[in-house]
Amino acid sequence: MTDDSVPDLRASDADRERVAEILRDALAEGRLDMAEFEERLDATYRARTYGELAPITRDLPASGVTAPVVSLSKEPATGPDGSDWSGRIVGGEGSSTWAVAVMSGFQRKGRWTVPRRFTCFAFWGGGELDLREADFTEREVEINAIAIMGGVDVIVPPGVEVVVRGIGIMGGFDHREEGVPGAPGAPRVIITGFALWGGVGVQRKLTRAQKQRVREERRREELERGTEGRELG
Structure with missing residues (x-):
């Protein structure tokens, strides 16, 4: 079952984070400028279904290979913020000594x-x-x-x-x-x-990606508080 076949299925926080991770990679690679990044990021954290999430990254490659889709897997995403070291012990020679x-x-x-x-x-x-x-x-x-x-x-x-x-x-x-x-x-x-x-x-110090993650988390919390306030009102 693909994400396009379940557009009305409710998305989880983990799904939104996976989309945000793709946006962070695209920003770091120059595929998005800061204005586009912030616009799409806000749309990501406002999204409630897969149908709303899918268009956000439809024109962006995942890991530089294929067009991304929102995965329904519960496995955690790995980003360029140092959380996964498996690809950073590379052997060989150093850039300089x-x-x-x-x-x-x-x-x-x-x-x-x-x-x-x-x-x-x-x-x-x-x-x-x-x-x-x-x-x-x-x-x-x-x-x-x-x-x-x-x-x-x-x-x-x-x-x-x-x-x-x-x-x-x-x-x-x-x-x-x-x-x-x-x-x-x-x-x-x-x-x-x-x-x-x-x-x-x-x-x-935190990497740029980790600093950006902290800012995004604060923005998401502010958006969620605003949404809850409107619902209660």
Whole structure:
């Protein structure tokens, strides 16, 4: 039985979330602009039946392969927000193995592949290693950070286990993110190195997709409260 054959069947919250996930992917891939995304997202959370949901994603590919339909399966959807690590331990070689900033800066962010060992050096400068959307060559990787009168910031997504083993002299390494258990299948990031009159910071931040999910959840709750208010009135 296809979704088109049951247009009057009531949709569940999980069905609406699966459609929202397709919209988030389309936004990230440039298939939708922000105005189109927000318009379709509002329609998704207002939809009550499969017949109302189906047209929202009819012109969008699911996983870049086929035209999507709303699945009646109860299996949870998986998105690009780090909740599923099975596809992000990729083996092979890293995108790069080192970075240097001498009175300047460096940055690694977006979709890149973290090697088994990455070395970075900052002297009178700074660098940023953003792992939130990165792939990993192995389950355990090491970042060797050397900061002399400079700084290096390492940003990890939720779910990643962090171990800090660096040494600081008149400088320091940030240990605040240690002790947080890793998610099943998530990589382990070991941060080593040396800081002299400088520092190596570690931050745990949501991905753009997760931030968007939080905003969507708030918007959905506001819409549902508004709907309930009109029904009671």
